[in-house]
Amino acid sequence: MLRLALYQPDIPQNSGTMLRLAACLGAAVEIIEPAGFDVSDRHLRRSGLDYLDHVALTRHRSFAAFEAWRAAAGVRLVLATTAGALPYTAFGFRDGDCLLVGRESAGVPDAVHAAADARVVIPLRPGLRSLNVAVAAGMILGEALRQVGGFAPAGSGCPPG
Numbered sequence: 446m447l448r449l450a451l452y453q454p455d456i457p458q459n460s461g462t463m464l465r466l467a468a469c470l471g472a473a474v475e476i477i478e479p480a481g482f483d484v485s486d487r488h489l490r491r492s493g494l495d496y497l498d499h500v501a502l503t504r505h506r507s508f509a510a511f512e513a514w515r516a517a518a519g520v521r522l523v524l525a526t527t528a529g530a531l532p533y534t535a536f537g538f539r540d541g542d543c544l545l546v547g548r549e550s551a552g553v554p555d556a557v558h559a560a561a562d563a564r565v566v567i568p569l570r571p572g573l574r575s576l577n578v579a580v581a582a583g584m585i586l587g588e589a590l591r592q593v594g595g596f597a598p599a600g601s602g603c604p605p606g
């Protein structure tokens with residue numbers, strides 16, 4: 446199973462969108478705290494609608510706690526970053542990878558960049574900075590699922606809501 450990690454998310458609506466994305470595509474979600482909002486189930490349900498029941502969600506109290514979990518589980522960390530050199534479509538994803546997206550307001554600090562096993566970028570037109578974090582997560586997670594054959598069978602789509 447692929448994983449989507451949210452590093453100290455700032456905006457509950459983006460987090461809700463990514464939770465729904467992960468639920469529909471069958472990816473687990475790791476939330477690395479502290480977040481810029483209350484990440485209790487009650488608040489996440491507000492932004493993630495009823496999709497929260499369909500996603501494997503783990504909260505980590507800090508990046509250090511996340512790293513301890515990751516080391517014990519042997520999970521490869523792939524950072525989505527505007528500072529990456531390798532286009533995400535050229536990267537070889539593996540089942541079990543964890544795609545990490547940064548804060549909407551600040552990305553991730555240098556120490557998190559250094560901890561990543563790989564750094565991928567979505568190539569953008571010159572002069573434009575970045576995409577919305579949920580859009581970027583959807584693009585990269587979709588490519589990772591395509592590569593590992595992880596999409597659900599045709600016709601089993603997520604219902605609108």
